[in-house]
Amino acid sequence: MWIKRHAGAEGYDPALNCLLNRDAIEDQLDKINIPTLVLHGANDRLFLAEDAKKWSSKLSKLWKFTIVEGGVHHLSLTEPGSEALAQLLPQFINETL
Known part of the structure; x- marks a missing residue:
């Protein structure tokens, strides 16, 4: 279909x-x-890390910008992105709520 x-x-x-x-x-x-x-x-072939960092710096309440070594564009759906997210998300929630 x-x-x-x-x-x-x-x-x-x-x-x-x-x-x-x-x-x-x-x-x-x-x-x-x-x-x-x-x-x-770090291995995102669509957007350079330098551009992502520049865009992120415009966020008024940026908590953290992290480059995930070995990570690709669909970061949260693949390793090591999902692993990095699982590690940082509880800390993000605890520190920002």
Whole structure:
């Protein structure tokens, strides 16, 4: 069903355009006024760690920015990202609530 629905330009192009033509939020990051934990995979091939660190610095209540060695783009769904999250999340909750 998924292949039938999304195969070819008629299915692929709308999904791609949704990602490419969405509004940027970088200039609105300072409006996030809650404690924030940011984890970034060192092996993320979509976003450089330097860019993620720059964007994170705009968060007014950044609790911690951590680069996870060996981590990829879908960090929380893969090792070692899920392991790093499991380790930091209780500390984040305890210190920010």
